[in-house]
Amino acid sequence: MGGQISGGASVTYSNIEGGYEGEGNIDEDPWLDPNYHLLPCSPCIDTGDPNGDYDGQVDIDGDNRVIDIDGKGDGVVDVDMGADEFADCDLLLYAHCPRPADDATDVPLDVVLSWCPGKYAADVDGHKVYFDDVEDNVSNRSGCDVNGVSTTDPCYPLPPLELGRTYYWAVDEVNDSNTWEGTVWHFTASNCLVLEDFESYECSSSQQCDDALWNVWSDYSLPPYTTSAQIDLRTDPVHGGGKSMELWYRNDLEPYYSETDADIADLPSGIGSDWTGSGIGGIKELSLWFHGKSGNPVSEQMYVALEDGAGRTGVVKYGDMNDVNDPNWQEWNIDLQGFVDDNDVNLADVNKLYIGFGDRYNPTKAGYGFVYFDDIRLYIICIFSERSEEFARCDYAPPGAPAGDCRIDYRELDIMARDWLMAPPPDPNVDLYGDDTIDFRDFAILAEMWLEEQMTP
Numbered sequence: 001m002g003g004q005i006s007g008g009a010s011v012t013y014s015n016i017e018g019g020y021e022g023e024g025n026i027d028e029d030p031w032l033d034p035n036y037h038l039l040p041c042s043p044c045i046d047t048g049d050p051n052g053d054y055d056g057q058v059d060i061d062g063d064n065r066v067i068d069i070d071g072k073g074d075g076v077v078d079v080d081m082g083a084d085e086f087a088d089c090d091l092l093l094y095a096h097c098p099r100p101a102d103d104a105t106d107v108p109l110d111v112v113l114s115w116c117p118g119k120y121a122a123d124v125d126g127h128k129v130y131f132d133d134v135e136d137n138v139s140n141r142s143g144c145d146v147n148g149v150s151t152t153d154p155c156y157p158l159p160p161l162e163l164g165r166t167y168y169w170a171v172d173e174v175n176d177s178n179t180w181e182g183t184v185w186h187f188t189a190s191n192c193l194v195l196e197d198f199e200s201y202e203c204s205s206s207q208q209c210d211d212a213l214w215n216v217w218s219d220y221s222l223p224p225y226t227t228s229a230q231i232d233l234r235t236d237p238v239h240g241g242g243k244s245m246e247l248w249y250r251n252d253l254e255p256y257y258s259e260t261d262a263d264i265a266d267l268p269s270g271i272g273s274d275w276t277g278s279g280i281g282g283i284k285e286l287s288l289w290f291h292g293k294s295g296n297p298v299s300e301q302m303y304v305a306l307e308d309g310a311g312r313t314g315v316v317k318y319g320d321m322n323d324v325n326d327p328n329w330q331e332w333n334i335d336l337q338g339f340v341d342d343n344d345v346n347l348a349d350v351n352k353l354y355i356g357f358g359d360r361y362n363p364t365k366a367g368y369g370f371v372y373f374d375d376i377r378l379y380i381i382c383i384f385s386e387r388s389e390e391f392a393r394c395d396y397a398p399p400g401a402p403a404g405d406c407r408i409d410y411r412e413l414d415i416m417a418r419d420w421l422m423a424p425p426p427d428p429n430v431d432l433y434g435d436d437t438i439d440f441r442d443f444a445i446l447a448e449m450w451l452e453e454q455m456t457p
Contacts, residue, residue, distance in 0.1 A: 013049040015081055024049065030082065031097055036060065038086040041097040041116035045086045048079035059085040092119045095127065095154070095171035095182040104187040109163065111189075114155040118173035118180050125150035131158065131169040134414060135398075138168040138184050148172075163283070163380040164191035164405060166398040192287070193271055195353070196376040198243040200268040201233055213245065217262045229258035229356070239289040239329045239374035246372050249357035251300055256363035259305075259356025273309070275336070275378065276348045283347075286334045288355075288376040292324040296369030300324075304332075305354035306339045308346040314339030315360070324371055333379075387454050394449040396429035403429055408449040416442060 013024035020027075024047065031042035038044055054065035060083045080086050097116040100107045113129065121127060130138045131146035138144055146156070146169075154171075161167065166188045173180040201212035213219075213233045221230040228250040238244045249258035264273050275283050286304065302318040316338040323330055339345040355373060358366065387395060387406065395404035397411035405411070416438060419425040423437040433441035 013047065013081060015044055026081075032084075036082075037084045037088075038080060038082065039097050040086070040088070040092050042086065044081035046078040046080060048081045050078050052079060054079055059083060061085075061087075063087050093173070094118050094180045095121075095173055098169075098171075098185045100187040102183075102185040102187070106190045107161075107187045109161045109189055109193070110158075111161065111187075112155055112157045113169060115171055117154040120175050120178065120180070121173040122175040124152050126174055127151050127154060128172040128174055129156045129169065130171070131156070131167065133162075133165055133167050134411070135168045135184065135186070136414065136418065138170050141170075141172075150174075161189040163189060163193070165189050166400075166405070192377040192379045193283070194269050194375070194377055195271055195286075196262070196267050196269060197241055198233065198245050198374060199241040201243065203233070216266045216268070217245065217260050219260065220258075227255060227257055227259050227356070227360075228253045229260045231260050234372060237291050237327075237329070237372055239291070241374075244291070244372045244374040246370060247355065247357075248368070248370050249300060250368045251358045251363075251366040252368050256365045257356060257358030257360050258300075259354050259358075259360060261352055261354040263352055264350055271378070273350050274348045275350055283378045283380055284336060285379045286336060286376070287331060287379055288334075289329050289331050289374045290324075291329050291372040291374075292326045293370045294325055294327055296324040296371065297367030298322050298324065300357040300366055300369065301359060302371070303354075303356050303360075304334060305356065305360075306345050306347075306350055307352040307354070309349040309351050310346065312343050312345050313354075314342035314345040316342065324369065329374070391449060391452065391454050393429075393432060394446055395454075396427070399427065399429075407451075407453045408446070409451060412446055416446060 010022065011020055011025060012022045014020070014022070015026050015028060015030050018027065019025070026043060026047065028043045030044050031039040033039060057065040059065060063085050065085055066079050095115045095118055099114045100111060113131070117127065128148045128150055129146055130141055130144045130148060132138050132144040134143075141148065146158075149156070166186060168184055168186045170184045171182045173182065198213070203212050213231060217231055218226075219229070219231045220227050230248040230250065232246045232248075234244050234246045235242055247258070247260060251258055264271065288304070290302075298321040300321070302321065302324060303315050305313050305315045307313040316334050318332060336347055340347065353376075357369075357371075387404070391408075392404065394408050394412065395406060397403065397415050398405060399415075415427060416430055419427060419430050419438045421437065421439060425431050425436075425438045430438055431442060432445040435441065
């Protein structure tokens with residue numbers, strides 16, 4: 001990393017995270033496999049020092065330092081940057097370097113698939129895309145949600161994904177009657193939606209930062225004094241990214257309770273008011289991170305409230321208020337059902353979010369303090385450690401370490417059908433009965449759990 005180079009060192013023709021001044025230096029994703037070999041679209045190929053003497057020099061595999069591969073396509077063969085000299089020409093025939101990367105997690109729900117094209121793919125409709133949440137469908141190139149759709153550009157926009165789902169995809173490169181069948185890649189969609197992370201408030205001065213924040217979140221440091229809260233945008237402390245919100249609760253001033261609020265429609269994340277609809281169905285929890293400060297009064301109740309379109313406001317209170325004295329980041333996970341139970345809030349029409357201290361219904365004069373907030377998210381929760389032993393045994397799909405998605409559905413059934421009557425089965429997790437054979441005994445156990453889910457503790 002650039003920050004690790006000091007003392008005025010002279011560095012050239014190197015890939016340095018964070019950047020570093022010097023001839024030929026770059027700051028890009030190096031595209032390495034787990035063994036530090038360059039992948040075909042690595043920017044390090046053919047970008048080493050062209051003036052070096054490489055006679056007799058070898059790379060980490062013992063290959064010559066200069067191999068006759070024109071990685072940049074400019075007709076010139078140069079040495080590669082780093083410890084590896086790219087040598088796998090065959091990969092250039094196939095779609096490679098997928099984005100999202102193979103086995104990626106926490107992938108945004110609006111992701112666009114992209115890849116580096118094979119060398120001989122046709123200029124028009126040279127790529128066939130396969131995409132599904134069942135691996136066998138993609139492997140067999142049959143029955144996929146996106147089943148062999150042709151595209152000219154090496155990219156493919158997807159409809160909104162489901163939270164927490166694992167998806168599989170592949171790209172076949174084609175040219176007339178020739179087909180170069182691609183590898184099956186997979187990724188897992190994010191299990192949360194970012195409601196507010198305070199990162200999008202652009203500003204060049206402290207006052208501009210506060211103004212940007214106050215355009216969305218209510219600050220009551222100026223009349224009318226509806227509550228006693230004062231808020232500011234801060235760069236320290238932060239939980240993620242580079243910004244957080246400081247809330248100064250002044251319950252020593254009228255009206256003796258403090259809260260800031262934001263209209264859901266105004267939040268930069270663009271998440272709508274329907275938290276149950278298409279694309280975000282399955283949301284179970286609201287999560288926010290808070291950072292306390294030593295000396296904060298513990299008598300002032302911290303709470304979060306949601307207000308729906310009909311004006312119904314549900315309030316959920318934090319448990320141990322001693323935590324506001326802890327100068328460290330802590331996560332508060334709130335079951336959305338709590339807002340429904342408190343005042344029948346309609347989660348399909350959430351209009352406003354409040355964060356407050358004190359008692360908004362029966363305020364009394366009290367103390368003041370500072371708490372910082374960051375990374376407010378909506379989660380579909382699959383906590384593997386919270387699954388019951390019996391449920392976890394049946395929740396073996398999708399495969400992984402640990403396996404499962406806190407739902408028993410067709411994914412488990414597909415794997416069981418694949419391994420039916422095998423002895424022993426390829427995947428021992430499917431052997432629910434424990435007799436080294438997949439048969440009706442295993443199916444009966446799975447049937448007892450059919451369509452159950454354990455998404456929250």
